[in-house]
Amino acid sequence: MTHTEKTDWESKYQNKDTQWDKGEPSPGLVDFLLNEKLPDGGTVLVPGCGFGHDVRAWARAGFDTLGLDIAPTAIIRARELTPEGITAQFSKGDFLKNDHPTEYDWLFEHTLFCAIQPEHRADYVRAAARSVRKGGCLLAVHYIIPDEDGPPYGTTREEVCQRFESEFDLLKDWIPRSYSNRTGLERMFYWRKKKNQ
């Protein structure tokens, strides 16, 4: 474990205590990649990628994708689950530290913001800002729940907007299609990094 994490994610993976994993990508991401008019290709960072379902969804849509996770067992399994012909990269790393490549065209967030200790949220926003190039995009699926004893730790639409709007301009936000046990509890935010930062 690193000093930034109270939860021992590696032990959770080793003990198969991974109830967040649904064996498929975020339904909201699947719909976004299908329905949104996007530029062809580009680079995408998916921090806290777990077994990499979202990483493979971006890769299948033609993006050059890196999945990052603090837990080595998650990275090993993510690689095993990636069939030949899907060019997705996976790497062990701590998103909150400056130890991964930056200046991506896209950053995709799905249940990492709610997984980290709330006192590290300012670090998270800084890490998000340095991970995305000017004019690049942040697509996030946030868990809008009241829980204080996480993970997952709750948040509100107001908190998400207040934290990210210094670095990113909000293009739109909406309630996405979700896994059945999260229906109505998620909200997607589509941001563009400010060009003058």
Ligand SMILES: C[S@@+](CC[C@H](N)C(=O)[O-])C[C@H]1O[C@@H](n2cnc3c(N)ncnc32)[C@H](O)[C@@H]1O
């Ligand atoms: C709730 S799980 C979500 C996994 C995946 N996004 C999904 O939805 O299936 C949170 C993930 O974030 C990883 N994680 C926690 N803190 C991290 C950090 N500081 N940097 C990178 N990954 C981290 C954990 O190991 C875990 O895989």
